Amino acid sequence: MTFGRHAPRPTAAEREQASHVSLRRIAALFTTYRWQLLLVTAIIVASSAVAMASPFLLRAVIDTALPQDDLRLLVLLTAGMLAVAVTTAVFGIIQTWISTRIGQQVMHRLRSDVFTHLQRQSVGFFTRTRSGEIQSRITNDIGGMQAVVTSTATSIATNLTTAVATVAAMVALSWQLSLISLLVMPPAVLLTRKVASMRRELTARRQQELADMNVAIEESLSISGIQLSKTLGTGPFLAERFAASSKRVTELELRSELAGRWRMAMMSVVFAAVPAVIYLAAGLPATAGKISIGTVVAFTALQTGLFRPLLGLMSVGISLTSSLALFARIFEYLDLPVEIADPAIPADIDPARLAGHVRFEHVSFTHPGSPLPAVDGVDLEIPAGTSLALVGQTGSGKSTLAALMARLHDPDAGRITIDDVDIRTMALTDLASVVGMVSQETYLLHTTVRENLRYAKPGATDTEIEQAASDAQIHKAILALPEGYETMVGSRGHRFSGGEKQRIAIARTLLRNPKVLILDEATSALDTRTERAVQEAFDRLAAGRTTITIAHRLSTVRNADQIAVLDAGRVVEHGTHQSLLERRGRYAALAA
Known part of the structure; x- marks a missing residue:
C-alpha cells in the first residue's frame, strides 16, 4: 500500500500540463446550455443596470429632497430605492436557480462521461491503476470542481457587469474622484495572479494526497483488507499510517485556504482606505465647493460597491486557476485511448x-x-x-x-x-x-x-x-x-x-x-x-x-x-x- 508515503510534489511536466488545460475546453462543457447562459447574462446585466439607480437616487435625496423639505420627492426617491432592492433580489433568485441548475447538469455529465469512458478501458488499465485513485478522481476531483463549475460563469458575468456599470456611474458622478479609486487596480491584478499560481500547485498536491487516502480506505477497510490486517496484526500500524496521511491532507487544506490570504488582506485594507482619500480630496482647497455632499456620499457608496465585485473577480480568477489541476486530472482520464473498442461498423450477426x-x-x-x-x-x-x-x-x-x-x-x-x-x-x-x-x-x-x-x-x-x-x-x-x-x-x-x-x-x-x-x-x-x-x-x-x-x-x-x-x-x-x-x-x- 502506498498511502504511508508522503504525496510527491507535482513534477514540472505535471505543472506544465495543469497550466495548459484549455479554457476553451472548459467553456465547451457549457455549450449545450448557451441559451440558458445568455438568459442568465441578460438577467445579470438588467440587475446591474437597475442597481446603478441607487446612488443617483441617494444623491437626489441628500442634495435636493432633504434640503428643500420636499416630502413628495423624498417619498418617490425612497420608494424607488425599495423598488431597486426588490427587483435586484428577484433577479438574483432567478439567476441563481438557473446557473446552479446548469452547473449541476455539467457536474452530472462530467461524472457520467468519466464513468462511462472508464467502463470502456481494458483490463490492463485497471491492473495498472489503484481503484482508490479512480474513485478519488470521480468523487474528490469532480466534487472539488463543483464551486467552479456551478458558479464561475455567473460570478464572472455578475462581478464584471457590476464593475463596469459601477465605473460608468462613478465617472458620471465625478471623473476626478474615479481616477483616485482606480489607482489600486494594477497592483490588485498582479497580486491575484501570484496567489492563483500558489493555490494551483497546492491543489494538485492536495488531490494526490486525497487519492492516496482513498486507496488506504479501499485497501484497508474492504473485507479482504480487514481479514488480512487482523490475521497479521497490522491494525495499529495501518491506523497510524492513515492518521499521518490524513494529517498531510489537513495541512495541505490549511495551506491552500491560507495561500495568499495576507496579501489579499492587505488589498482589502487599501480598498478600505480609498474612501478616506476621497473625503480628503473632496475637502482640499482646489476642490472645495466643486463637489456636492450628495455626490461625495453617492460616490463613496459606489466605490465601496466597486471593490466588492473586483474582489469577487480576483477570487474567481484564483479559484479557476487553482481548479486547472482538477480539470487536468479529469481530462487525463477522458483522454485515455480506448484499447478495446467497438468496431466502427459492427458485423451484422444474430x-x-x-x-x-x-x-x-x-x-x-x-x-x-x-x-x-x-x-x-x-x-x-x-x-x-x-x-x-x-x-x-x-x-x-x-x-x-x-x-x-x-x-x-x-x-x-x-x-x-x-x-x-x-x-x-x-x-x-x-x-x-x-x-x-x-x-x-x-x-x-x-x-x-x-x-x-x-x-x-x-x-x-x-x-x-x-x-x-x-x-x-x-x-x-x-x-x-x-x-x-x-x-x-x-x-x-x-x-x-x-x-x-x-x-x-x-x-x-x-x-x-x-x-x-x-x-x-x-x-x-x-x-x-x-x-x-x-x-x-x-x-x-x-x-x-x-x-x-x-x-x-x-x-x-x-x-x-x-x-x-x-x-x-x-x-x-x-x-x-x-x-x-x-x-x-x-x-x-x-x-x-
Missing part, C-alpha cells in the same frame, strides 16, 4: 443464431512491459458443441488465451473467430452475449442474491432466475437463507462458501445462455466433495455449448473432446486424454 464454432488462427499476444509473449502462434479449432481443455504449468498462457477469447485483450497477431466471424468485428455487447466466462475468483455485488443473479440479465423474471439457480444446483441453498433470494450477499459474497459462490456464478452465466463457455480454473480452490457438486453444475451448463476449460486438476478435463497442452504460450501437445497418455509426453508427466 448472436442467438450462432453455432459457436471457435478458431484460434496463429494467435500471439505479449503483455505490455513483458519481454516474452504470453501466447505465441496458437492454432486451435473447437467445433460447435464440443469441449477443449487447456492444461499446463502456471504462466503457460492458459488464462491469457481465455482472456483473448472474451476480448479482455486483443491479439498482437492472428485472429479468433466464431462461426468464421472475427470477434474484433463484433459489437462488444454481441460478443458478451455469445461468450460466457466463469473464473476462479467469483465477484458478488453487495446486494441481494436475486439482484446478483439479475445483474447478468437485467430483464430476467423471477421465474428465470430461480430456474437458473436450480440448474446450477444452488436453489435449495438460497431458499435456506434467512430471507431466501432477498438475503443480502454482503461485501464480495464472503458469507458464502467457495462452492456456493461458484454455483451462483454458474446460475448467473446460465441466465445469459452463451453459446461459448469459458471455465477458467473455476474449481481449483474447492475441496473434492464441493468440486464434485460444482462439476455437476458445470456439466449442465456446458451441455450443448462450445466449452473451453482451464484446470490444474486433470481429473476435471479427462472427458474433454480435445486437450491442448501449453508451455511458454505455445501448444506443445494436442489430442484426447487417452492419446496424450499413450504419447508419454508433457501431458503424461502432468498426469503422473
Whole structure:
C-alpha cells in the first residue's frame, strides 16, 4: 500500500500540463446550455443596470429632497430605492436557480462521461491503476470542481457587469474622484495572479494526497483488507499510517485556504482606505465647493460597491486557476485511448443464431512491459458443441488465451473467430452475449442474491432466475437463507462458501445462455466433495455449448473432446486424454 508515503510534489511536466488545460475546453462543457447562459447574462446585466439607480437616487435625496423639505420627492426617491432592492433580489433568485441548475447538469455529465469512458478501458488499465485513485478522481476531483463549475460563469458575468456599470456611474458622478479609486487596480491584478499560481500547485498536491487516502480506505477497510490486517496484526500500524496521511491532507487544506490570504488582506485594507482619500480630496482647497455632499456620499457608496465585485473577480480568477489541476486530472482520464473498442461498423450477426464454432488462427499476444509473449502462434479449432481443455504449468498462457477469447485483450497477431466471424468485428455487447466466462475468483455485488443473479440479465423474471439457480444446483441453498433470494450477499459474497459462490456464478452465466463457455480454473480452490457438486453444475451448463476449460486438476478435463497442452504460450501437445497418455509426453508427466 502506498498511502504511508508522503504525496510527491507535482513534477514540472505535471505543472506544465495543469497550466495548459484549455479554457476553451472548459467553456465547451457549457455549450449545450448557451441559451440558458445568455438568459442568465441578460438577467445579470438588467440587475446591474437597475442597481446603478441607487446612488443617483441617494444623491437626489441628500442634495435636493432633504434640503428643500420636499416630502413628495423624498417619498418617490425612497420608494424607488425599495423598488431597486426588490427587483435586484428577484433577479438574483432567478439567476441563481438557473446557473446552479446548469452547473449541476455539467457536474452530472462530467461524472457520467468519466464513468462511462472508464467502463470502456481494458483490463490492463485497471491492473495498472489503484481503484482508490479512480474513485478519488470521480468523487474528490469532480466534487472539488463543483464551486467552479456551478458558479464561475455567473460570478464572472455578475462581478464584471457590476464593475463596469459601477465605473460608468462613478465617472458620471465625478471623473476626478474615479481616477483616485482606480489607482489600486494594477497592483490588485498582479497580486491575484501570484496567489492563483500558489493555490494551483497546492491543489494538485492536495488531490494526490486525497487519492492516496482513498486507496488506504479501499485497501484497508474492504473485507479482504480487514481479514488480512487482523490475521497479521497490522491494525495499529495501518491506523497510524492513515492518521499521518490524513494529517498531510489537513495541512495541505490549511495551506491552500491560507495561500495568499495576507496579501489579499492587505488589498482589502487599501480598498478600505480609498474612501478616506476621497473625503480628503473632496475637502482640499482646489476642490472645495466643486463637489456636492450628495455626490461625495453617492460616490463613496459606489466605490465601496466597486471593490466588492473586483474582489469577487480576483477570487474567481484564483479559484479557476487553482481548479486547472482538477480539470487536468479529469481530462487525463477522458483522454485515455480506448484499447478495446467497438468496431466502427459492427458485423451484422444474430448472436442467438450462432453455432459457436471457435478458431484460434496463429494467435500471439505479449503483455505490455513483458519481454516474452504470453501466447505465441496458437492454432486451435473447437467445433460447435464440443469441449477443449487447456492444461499446463502456471504462466503457460492458459488464462491469457481465455482472456483473448472474451476480448479482455486483443491479439498482437492472428485472429479468433466464431462461426468464421472475427470477434474484433463484433459489437462488444454481441460478443458478451455469445461468450460466457466463469473464473476462479467469483465477484458478488453487495446486494441481494436475486439482484446478483439479475445483474447478468437485467430483464430476467423471477421465474428465470430461480430456474437458473436450480440448474446450477444452488436453489435449495438460497431458499435456506434467512430471507431466501432477498438475503443480502454482503461485501464480495464472503458469507458464502467457495462452492456456493461458484454455483451462483454458474446460475448467473446460465441466465445469459452463451453459446461459448469459458471455465477458467473455476474449481481449483474447492475441496473434492464441493468440486464434485460444482462439476455437476458445470456439466449442465456446458451441455450443448462450445466449452473451453482451464484446470490444474486433470481429473476435471479427462472427458474433454480435445486437450491442448501449453508451455511458454505455445501448444506443445494436442489430442484426447487417452492419446496424450499413450504419447508419454508433457501431458503424461502432468498426469503422473
